[in-house]
Amino acid sequence: MGESNTVREKYVYSVRMVNVDKYFGNVQALSKVNFEVRNNEIVGLIGDNGAGKSTLIKTITGVFPPTSGELYIRDEQITLSHYSVKQAHNWKIETVYQDKSLADKQDLWRNFFVGRQITGPLGFIKVKEEKRIANDVLLNMIGFRGAGISVDSKVAVLSGGERQGVCIGRAMHFDADLIILDEPTVALSLKEVRKVLNFVHKIKDSGRSCIYISHNMADVHEIADRFVVLDRGTIVGNIKKEDISLKDLSTFLLDYAHGLKETKNS
Amino acid sequence: MRVYEEKRSLLVRIEGLPIIGVYCLLILVFIFTSPRVFTGYRIYMSFLQTVPPQLVIALGLTLVITAGEIDLSFPAVVAFSGFLFSYVYRTFGTPWFAFAAALAGGALIGYANGILIARLGVPSIMATLAAQFFWNGLTTLLSQGLSWNIVTIRGQLIHSLFVGRIGGVVPAQAVWTLGIAVLVWFILNRHQFGESIMFIGDNVQVAQVVGINVVKTKISLFTFHGVLSALGGVLLTLEMANFWSTQGSGFLLPVMAAVFIGGTSIAGGYGTIVGTFFGMYIIGSLEAGVVASGIGGYWVRLVSGLVMAFSIILNISFKNKSIGEKWNKMLRSQAEKKRNKA
Secondary structure, three states: OOHHHOOOOOOOEEEEEEEEEEEEOOEEEEEEEEEEEEOOOEEEEEEOOOOOHHHHHHHHOOOOOOOEEEEEEOOEEOOHHHOOHHHHHHOOEEEEOOOOOOOOOOEHHHHHHOOOOOEOHHHEEOHHHHHHHHHHHHHHHOOOOOOOOOOOOEHHHOOHHHHHHHHHHHHHHOOOOEEEEEOOOOOOOHHHHHHHHHHHHHHHHOOOEEEEEOOOHHHHHHHOOEEEEEEOOEEEEEEEHHHOOHHHHHHHHHHHHOOOOOOOOO | OHHHHHHHHHHHHOOOHHHHHHHHHHHHHHHHHOHHHHOOOHHHHHHHHHOHHHHHHHHHHHHHHHOOOOOOOHHHHHHHHHHHHHHHHHHHOOHHHHHHHHHHHHHHHHHHHHHHHHHOOOOHHHHHHHHHHHHHHHHHHHHOOOEEEOHHHHHOHHHHHHHOEEOOOEEHHHHHHHHHHHHHHHHHHHEHHHHHHHHHHHOHHHHHHOOOOHHHHHHHHHHHHHHHHHHHHHHHHHHHOEEEOOOOOOOHHHHHHHHHHHOOOOOOOOOOHHHHHHHHHHHHHHHHHHHHOOOOHHHHHHHHHHHHHHHHHHHHHHHOHHHHHHHHHHHHHHHHHHHHHO
16 A cells, blocks of 8 residues: 555545435434545544434435435535435445444355345355455455454454454455444454554555544544534534644533533534 | 364354254154154155145245244235135136236235335234235135135146156155255345345344345345245145135144244344255154154144254254354463463
């Protein structure tokens, strides 16, 4: 992943949302959200539980459409009614959800390719090829030499860090341009957290973009270029890394958590 | 540690091994208790004649249960498709048109189930229970509760093709259902559709985020089971050359039992076609076997219950995560410790 790779393709924004609203019935989950990720930018998305972080990224990844607003991917406007997870995959957007990315009872190789299987005629899966590639990625890209783990293992036997590793390997294999990590370090040991953070550095070095969601300020501050703070469905902070220290960032967030600041400025 | 992994997986890799063992054991016991009956070929031919209609349905039900759903409406499909088949055959005298009508009827019932469950979010146990009553009621109403004989079907090609005797001995329906079992195995284990079914049954949220169309898959799944159940109904009607309005009503429990003793997970996410195949033959052999062994008809149910319980216990202990994976985890934590020391 050399420097030559740094600009992969020419576009200004990996993703850009303009005035996006999202309602679930009468509940407004997102309100007039303007959010963007530049090409090769790491954005730390921060906010308390229920702030709307997951809703925000699920609109980007096509799990559900926004109620209103505009969505641009690589500077192209997306027709919201046709947008789906499959399309997001085609746009090379990959998501690593905290615990919803892998199915426990299924073989590792199935989890690797599900939704994007290598198929022959009539939609039958080429199992050998899938296993070979998954094995290759596990050994060479993420460096799995864990005892007793193979592509035939069930996901249930993997540790938290190993699961993130599989998801991350999957994202890399499918050559994602924008990788979204949703609380990737929850329930990980310190050593495993380090691995995940190293991977995010790799994302940046290889010219990709990333949205990193976490509660852990220290982690976010280390890796992100910019911090976006979400509070009750509204963006209340948009701060460049050079403009704020870790300590100030934490204070800023605590003020919101304690309701000292009202939701209006940024 | 690697060696251990391979040893374990060899045993686990042979799908349905415990249930195959139970089946062989059962036959051995029957040969021992009633050698005259069970060393001849006739009893096996009679199994191959009576089991297939239920087996076809059980294969479809395996997929439904793997997806974490249930279908209780298949007995009604057996009756309704049998009705359509004999009605169309008696009215127009065209067996293939009758066949198509029967399968279409099954597809319709399955599709309606799928819409209720996947689109409207009705729990599958309720939706298919309602469907069972509704379609069964409709069949009784349309046939006025009568049974119709269609004996003339015996001279037709469709009869010899589906339920004839190959070489005058082997019932053709056994070969057909074996073929269908192989096909369904490939659909479940080697096809995108089957993978979607497993992921939906395992964790529907994961299925959604990896891009599986859950609604569409479920509708297709119930439709597919409807078609297979209708095929079961047609095989039964053909074999008997007769339709009666309560046909299939005794299928519900044996078919479900076959799927579960085969080792398919009631929690969803895992299903075994091989297990269901042998499970169905176990259930289908029990009654004849117990009666033939001379201990008396009153024992049939008791023995059936015992065999089911035994099969399930065996299945669980074979797959047992608590043994296999505890062992695995222990080995791994030891390896970890060693690495940390180094």
